Amino acid sequence: MTYEFTTGRLTVIDWRQALQICGESFYRQLLALLTPRVTQALPDCWQGVSAATIESWFAQRAAEGEILTLLSPESHDLVGLLLLFADERADASASAATLHIGYLLGEAFQGKGLAKELLQGLIDHCRALGTVGALVGGVEAANQASRHLLEVCGFGIQSQNREHLFYQLQL
Template identity: 35%
Template sequence: MLLSSLQFSTPRLTAVAFASADITEGFATDIAQLLTPSVKAHLPPDVYCVVDTESAKNWLTHTLSDALLVPFYLSESDTLAGFFLLYVMDDTQQKVDVRLGYVVAETFQGKGLASEIIEGLVAWCRASDRVASLAGGAEQANAASIRVLEKNGFTRDTDSEGDTVFLSLTF
């Protein structure tokens, strides 16, 4: 995959692309613990099934067949703070359009980590010269997520529908 070498650090976070061979019991447990009911409230329905280590392993295996998973950790403690998913829309091009979804652990929400990791991802995409655009969506009720994307240069698309606001950033 074109983005499988993705790796970057921000002042507080380290992000490294994840491979399916990396699905360990410990990582699956970390994902299951991160995906609390309040974290899952604004996520797509396919995540709702994650309730324990085994269901996290199954979800990870399924998700990794379609997306690149990039966990991010607090640099000072190596604690999993969240992850983002990147879906390459057309990998036949030299530069790709990428759809983005991201999650921050409940204990770390409201501390600026989402803004920081998205800023780092945007900087990596610009520097890589491999990404033509990033696009993401958030429920209208998830104002914090919309703000994070807008703060990092994403603009609202006119084709937003229903309760979902779509935003994109072209490089």
């Protein structure tokens, strides 16, 4: 199943394709995205990635789920990542998958409406596919910007604990 799509300002493609397009600058651009500010709310394995470990670190992340890259259509610069994980607990007989989503944008690309454009593009694409029944995204409770974004895109709170909220959108 391919989840590749385009929006007005983003080309969302599999990371292997982006690696071919970007060539040797791919890992350098990826490392530049992973600043402490961008990764602060992410799991420990996303912290402290270095030039010496970026390729093996990325291979480990790619083995965990599907990674799509967000490229600028004009420059082919790496803008961010979209991570998709199929719900392993879902009923195998269910006709539509539940996808858990995660995304990040480099600091230089934040605050420009790209996250909303990305999510709306993903929602539209998944609806067109007809094989995805729901999208689920988790955020830190203190991350008001991400919470607002999910709500604006139609997600509702599925569950929460003291530190995190989990939002779901039925497609």
